[in-house]
Amino acid sequence: MYYPCPVCGYGQMTEPPENYNICPSCGTEFGYHDLSTSHRSLRNKWLANGAKWFSFATPKPDIYWNGFVQVTGAGLPYDVPAPSDSFKEVEVTVPGSDTPEMTQPCQSR
Numbered sequence: 790m791y792y793p794c795p796v797c798g799y800g801q802m803t804e805p806p807e808n809y810n811i812c813p814s815c816g817t818e819f820g821y822h823d824l825s826t827s828h829r830s831l832r833n834k835w836l837a838n839g840a841k842w843f844s845f846a847t848p849k850p851d852i853y854w855n856g857f858v859q860v861t862g863a864g865l866p867y868d869v870p871a872p873s874d875s876f877k878e879v880e881v882t883v884p885g886s887d888t889p890e891m892t893q894p895c896q897s898r
């Protein structure tokens with residue numbers, strides 16, 4: 790049996806969102822994080838931080854997983870702007886990704 794996360798819309802929590810269970814998607818610990826903060830506020834905070842997958846033990850549903858798409862697909866409201874270009878720039882920072890494109894094929898044979 791799966792339970793939906795009321796914060797991020799992740800639909801495959803194996804435990805209900807209560808009793809200190811933690812959503813593998815957004816990392817909300819239910820009964821703790823949502824004690825004094827509304828689910829909507831937690832959602833906004835998660836999205837504002839880039840909507841990153843939380844769990845190391847549970848893999849993302851698929852490699853194209855996107856937190857914003859998940860929230861939108863679940864029909865959950867949020868109050869932060871959708872990812873902008875500057876937003877993406879932070880996520881795409883991969884060390885050592887500067888491929889040497891200046892390498893010319895050897896033509897002096």
Ligand SMILES: [Zn+2]
Pocket residue numbers: 794795796797798799812813814815816817
């Ligand atoms: Zn969640």
